[in-house]
Amino acid sequence: MGRTHGEGCWRSLPQAAGLLRCGKSCRLRWINYLRPDLKRGNFTEDEDELIIKLHSLLGNKWSLIAGRLPGRTDNEIKNYWNTHIRRKLLNRGIDPASHRPLNEPAQEASTTISFSTTTPVKEESLGSAKEESNKDKIICTTAFLYKEEKTPVQERCPDLNLELRISLPCQNQPDHPQPFKTGGGTSLCFACSLGLQNSKDCSCSFIVGTIGSSSGAGTKTGYDFLGMKSGVLDYRSLEMK
């Protein structure tokens, strides 16, 4: 299944299988439930955090997020987000939609990404001390900067223009820097965790440069996240399907 009838030929599948469903329905059933490579069971903490990171970057692009979580479907992640992670973020005082603290004034309605800051987040915006570490973690996660990083990387930059471009995919190189250590153990920089090894986005080799700013407030130094500085994003490294 999934070859002669099935993937790439869903219309013929219900007939061949004697089903009353339409091909579209069969496709959905296969993708979300029957595929043999699906991972069953609860989401791990690592998966949780990765989903949060990816959502803060990609928004509700569930298929792209799912592409970074082998064995998970977009539908599954979407459901998990709506039932678990949303509440989790709200409990931490984070707005699940914007990934900003709930008490932070609303920004423009346009889709933007805001990065974290070299200056520490003001404590009064974080609520109780009890939740501080969690919030800190989330805020830093949201900003794609690991909490444990010692070196200040950039100023809080204004909202970024998310215009993307397609470029040739980069090739894996054996001399890619080793994952850096975080408090909990070895982990990849965010770009690497997205599969962007050796791209300009890899924070293992931070680039200091300018970041495109929609505010036109001038240039700031910082990390060339996802090639936004250069305006080049290896889209194929995000799209895994």
Next chain:
DNA sequence: AAGCCGACCAACCGCAGTTTT
């Protein structure tokens, strides 16, 4: 035991993009 309620998740729906004719 029965009813209510919230959580969970598979499936449906409509739209947009892509491919084929």
Next chain:
DNA sequence: GAAAACTGCGGTTGGTCGGCT
């Protein structure tokens, strides 16, 4: 180039289950 067919995606709905009263 236009129309039709197909595919993929994201939002939403509805059924099921378990916990609580």
